[in-house]
Amino acid sequence: YESGESMILGPEIVQETTEKIKMIREKIRASQSRQKSYHDKRKKDLEFQEGDHVFLRVTSTTGVGRALNRGS
Template identity: 65%
Template sequence: MLRACTLDFQGSWNSHLPLAEFAYNNSYQATIGMAPYEKVKLIKEQIRTAQSRQKSYADKRRKDLEFEVGDEVFLRLLPRKGLINPKKGGKLSPRYVGPYQILQRIRLKKYQPDPEHIITRDTPPLMENLSYTERPIRIIDQQIRQLRKREIPMVKVVWQNHNRDEDATWEMEEDMRNQYPELF
C-alpha cells in the first residue's frame, strides 16, 4: 500500500503520509480478521468489561467498618528493624497493639489521643506513622557463610522489642559494625 502511495504521489508522498495511515487503519487485515481501528475498539471494550467485573467482585467482599463509642480496637504497627532492611519483617514481630477502647467518635478512622491511655512497657514506642525502630541488644552467635568464592561474616542479633532468642535474626557483620559499633 505504501509503495502504491509513493508511486502515485512521487516527490510529495511525505505530506500525504497521514492519508496513507488512515487508509491502512481502515482497511481489512487478514491476520487479525478486521480493520486495526476495530481491533482497538474491541480491546478497549474488553478491558472495560474486565474492570467492571473485577469491581463487582471487590465490592461484594468489601465491608465498611464503623466503630461506636465503647468498642475496643487494635492499632496496626509497621515494624522497622533499625535502618538495616525495613522490608524484612520477622514472622513473630508485633503487628498490632491494644486493645484500646473508643472514647469518642470524631470521624470514621481518626484517633483522638487521651492522657488516660497508657501504653504498656512491652509495647514499642510508636512514631507518628505507627512504625517503630528496633535497636539491637546483643549478639549471640557468629558464623561465616560461603557464597561461591566469597566468605560473608554474619552475626545473630537479638532485637530490643523481642523477648526470646528465637526471634533473633542473622545480619551481615559489616553492616552491624557500621551502624552499631557499641555491640562489638
C-alpha cells in the first residue's frame, strides 16, 4: 500500500468483499430480468390450424437416447 492509505485487515476485508458480492449478484439479477423482458416483448406464441403446412425437424437416433454418428 502507498503511504497515506489505510490498510484493510481481517474482518473488514471479508465484510467489504461480501458487500461487493451482494452488489454484483443484484446487478446480474437486474440485467437478467431486463434481458428477459426484452425477449418476452418480442416472443410470439405459435398457433397452428388444421390444414396448415409446417416443417417438422427430426433427428435420427439409435437405441435409447443415442444420436446417430455418421462421421466416424
